[in-house]
Amino acid sequence: MRINHNIQALNAYKNLSQTMGQTSKTLEKLSSGLRINRAADDAAGLAISEKMRSQIRGLETAERNSLDAISLIQTAEGALNETHSILQRMRELSVQAANGTLEDSDREAIQKEINQLTYEIDRIADTTQFNTKKLLSGSAEGRPFAEVNSSEVSYASNGTWSGVVTAEPTEPAQVEIQFDKNLGSLTKAQLEGKTFTINGKIYEIDNTDGTSQGITGRNIAVNISGWIDNVGTSDANITSNITKLMNALESAVIQNDSQMFNVNKNLPTNAGTANDGVINNGTLTLSTTSPMSPKDVQDLGSLNQINTTITSGVTFNNPLTNTSTTTLVANPEAAQAKPIAITFSEVPKAGDTLKIDGLTISFDSPAISYSNGSATIDVTNKDLDEVLNDIDSIITQASNDNPTPVPALAPVHSVSNNSLILGTTKTDDGISPIGLPTNGLDIALIDGDFEADKGKELEVALQIGANASESLSLSLGVMDAATLGIARNADFSILSTAGVNAVVGVNVSNSEAAQLAITAFDKAISLVSAERSKLGAFQNRLEHTVTNLQTANENLTSAESRIRDTDMAKSMTEYTKNNILNQAGQAMLAQANQLPQGILQLLK
Template identity: 60%
Template sequence: MRINHNIQALNAYRNLAANQSSISKNLERLSSGLRINRAADDAAGLAISEKMRSQIRGLQMAERNALDAISLIQTAEGALNEVHSILQRMRELAVQAANDTLEPSDRAAIQAEVDQLTKEIDRIADTTQFNQKILFSGSPEGKAFAETRSSAISYVGNGTWQGVVTAKPTNPAEFVLDFSRGFGMLSQDEIDKKTFTINGKVYEIDAKGDGISDTGHIAVNVTWNDNATDDSDAVANINSLLDALKNAILNNDSTFDSTSSVVGASDNNDNNDAIITNGQLRLVTAKPMSPKEANGINVSYDFDPTTEVKSLIVVEEQALVPETFTLTFSDVPKNGDVLKIDNLTIMFSDSMESGYSPSQGQGTATIDVRGKTVFDVLNDIEQVLEAAKADGTHQPVQALTGFSVVGNSLILSTDRTDDGGLFGSSNGLEFQIIDSDFEENKGKSLKLEMQIGANESETLEFELSVMDAASLGLARTADHKTPLSAGVNAQAGIDVSSSAQAASAAITVIDQAINTVSEERGKLGAIQNRLEHTINNLTTANENLTSAESRIRDTDMAMEMAEFTKNNILTQAAQAMLAQSNQLPQGILQLLKS
């Protein structure tokens, strides 16, 4: 018998600890409903379960994708249903116009309706959208490798979008009228009835006190020394006019703020040296103005600008708050595509290595797009912009305040305000996209790819044909005879008014258009039916895979409760045995008593 080591107690304690650990796991599984709460519970099972979860969630999203695809098809098919109705009405009108009981005026009335119906087909093709994706204008006009929603940038033809992005002004403009000594030396006769035209209002000087010449003018009543002989006389005359003109302008034009001020003319110590400090009227606008807005405030006068009065506009070309716009890349640029930002031209190539090349006030860069993703190209663009921004010698991107890349978007900002200059000669941030093969894609079908599976390449591809009036063979120029190529550009409808024979020929053309729309609707209906089967399959696969994942991950509550009950009883028994084993060393006391 031993005192220092109670082996029986240690054995009971070990079993008690193991039972309590088992109970803890039983309680965790029962309370969470999961058999695997951590990787240690079943490492292999966790790995299998997570793969199944990826598939399950992928199947759920694929089912939603398929439902969205059906919604898109239903939207398209609904629009074509109306096109069918329009075509049936046009055929009815053509049959009517082919009857020789009609007079030319009757056919003209029929032609007017046909023209409007043709333009409505174009409108439907141009405006039928699903999630802002235009469905029937083809592959598509207005869709380049990148696009921006900035209203300052627009399509100018030949696959080119361009514009000037500017910030809203945050500083007022200042108009300065500078009066020199020659003005102050003029006589009353020379100054009386002379005018200043500022912001469309005419201010007329009344130096003699006999009134102004035109009732539409605003009087500037001034006290004038008619016999100015030295510098002090000139200074007094100028300052008198400055105060009177300022008051007249502020009283009659709310464009200018009360902070407008007069900087009076002054003379040095020599009154006869014909040298004075010019007087100035500084008119400050009440609201912030860009150079373009300031230039819209015309300032003119009847005086000699070389010796008497000069005018100057002081306006900030930079704003305190920059304007930001986003360029979103939907595809990798192709060989020959171009992106111009300020005076930096970025060319995309599949045969030249990437690099930046500066020149005076300009910059060019080449980005190699071979084997790259959109994100790779955006990273290259960001590096080019960093190099151009750091080029303090040539400064090709002076108007670019900041830039960053977020996802598949390039975010640009500028603090330059609008000076009214056209693209190529403006103060703002000039921007241009050239998609080299954009025009080649006009009129092609819109290709769509639907992700209808949980894994890569599990897709459904289909096309939406161009359904504008030109593609249906119905669009004509204003003469009703010359056909137009693909595009929402119908000027008139097919000829049904020139003769019965022309109307009869139109019936065949309209029949062909009806057949084209019928084929497109039939194709869309078949795809919709296929997608409905796809959804049923996805739902079944999702259900079965969820069941399999549940068997791995979820707790069998009945079995776990039985296990919990067993472990609970064992724990209680182990506690009792631990108490008993703790009493065993007491027997040594009996030996000591003897």
């Protein structure tokens, strides 16, 4: 017998330790529900099940992707449903306009509704989005990076939108007729038969008896009575004569040209002593009844010419500059700036350009600071807010540039959301010399790749499987008015450039045009029907895809469960067995620990 080594106790301890280890693993399986909690539990099973888990989670995500794609299709198809309704209404209006019982005014009302409905089709195509992705206006490369909310700016060609925005005139055109003391000193004979030419009409002075209708019989009479021939040095006589002529001319203009002019009168006054010859001029101001721009005045042609055959005492004056003139003059500056918004749909790309009067902003790399009317903005890794703030900063520099600020830009400009707000106080003066236009705010927007990509359908790649290359391509057609063939330019010529909004709708101004409009709307309805049919078929396909993904996910999850999940009944049986062995092992270890006590009997 030995006391240094209790072999029986060591053996009992070893077996007890193994049993307790098995019990611990069984408890872990029972508490987690997993058969494999670590690689050591089943190395091969772990590798297989992890690969299955990748597939399962991929299938779940692909199912969500497919459902998102269905939602995208439903969004587009819902918008096209409204487009269909609009086209049906437009066709109905065309059939109505083709009826010979209508008058031109009736068709004009129909044309207005067709125009508005055409604009709405363009708006639907421009604004229908899913997760900010525009669905019905083609590929992103086939849309301009910004749009100008003014009909004065329109598509030219080669990806260029240009035009001149002008403010509405807020003042009438004017001319001052100034009568000085020399006029009041003339005799009847010197005035007799003299003329004023105003608005193309000849006003002829009759200073004999004040009753004639113009000496020539063709002109408008300016009848003066009581003219003082020998005024001498009397300031009172001079001012009296001037007053009589001004009153007579005023009456004649009001009687014969009141639709064109309002007349304002400041009579002459004695500025000094009674007979010192110092007299304040009399002024007769002719103002047009309607506000006018310089271009409006220019369009009057010869009617805006003002002159007289009186050689002394009468001058025509420009009230804006207090200088001599022979024509009506209009203020080129409006009282308030006309606002205009340039709304950006995306960050400009390299090669795009924005021109504002004498300012040219290029988007490229590297950035170049503002100098002499131009600047370059580096758009690399910039968001839209940063780019808009850069543009606003450059406009501020250009507006304050000395001596050549941007000529037509209003003092106020700002950034609001994704829009650049500009304005101009310049009315249309009709002057467009080579170089800088001066008749308003010149806007040009150049999209470098628009022309090459216009009209391209939107391609959406859908990941509908758990693995690479398991994708599907969805094509969404351009559904704006131009693509549907119902967009027109201002002269009713066909506007066929996709991505460019219509100026007016299809012409229904007469019966023949309305007949052609019916055909045009039939074709448009057919195009929308084909697109909706395509989207509906695609949705049906995706619904089957979703069902297939759900089935594959279910079966693969079942297979992974068989590898990874624990069999609770089997594990509970194992746990019960190990629990009994633990109790037996503990009892045997206690007995083995008592065996060395027998040595004490030998030592007595």
